[in-house]
């Protein structure tokens with residue numbers, strides 16, 4: 001078989017879906033490559049800052065690396081703004097969704113809400129509510145999200161900082177995104193594949 005016969009999913013056979021699953025497994029194996037390429041695209045996004053979004057992400061990840069943070073933390077930082085290119089109105093959620101099968105609930109939550117927590121640092125200049133994060137005050141990860149933004153996001157726009165290049169993080173990306181590591185594998189099955 002080099003192609004399925006169905007034109008409606010409901011008409012596919014078990015053999016056809018087994019065939020598609022095998023192809024999909026191959027495709028998934030290249031996920032790290034696609035993620036790296038998406039990171040590179042951040043080089044061109046959001047002008048006006050002193051550094052690109054890629055440099056910003058590398059700076060945060062490098063700070064976390066020097067602080068001996070976990071790989072989970074380093075990867076969360078490296079990809080926290082990956083949504084900037086395609087989801088300018090919901091960039092936090094896009095990054096969280098991408099990371100969801102690979103990180104703990106805690107990091108999923110932090111990345112999903114980092115945009116709201118970042119507002120603390122600028123929203124009072126733009127007519128927004130810098131205390132938007134307060135709606136999350138009861139979350140067990142509220143303080144973690146504050147620290148995440150304070151240590152590895154709001155302070156990572158320094159053109160003089162000596163960030164590691166993207167190549168430095170490639171082995172970590174390859175390892176980290178090689179397979180999902182959800183706390184509950186049954187949860188992953190619920191997301192569906194296609």
Ligand SMILES: [Fe+2]
Nearest residue numbers: 080081114115
């Ligand atoms: Fe962000």
Ligand SMILES: [Fe+2]
Nearest residue numbers: 056080081153
């Ligand atoms: Fe950021």
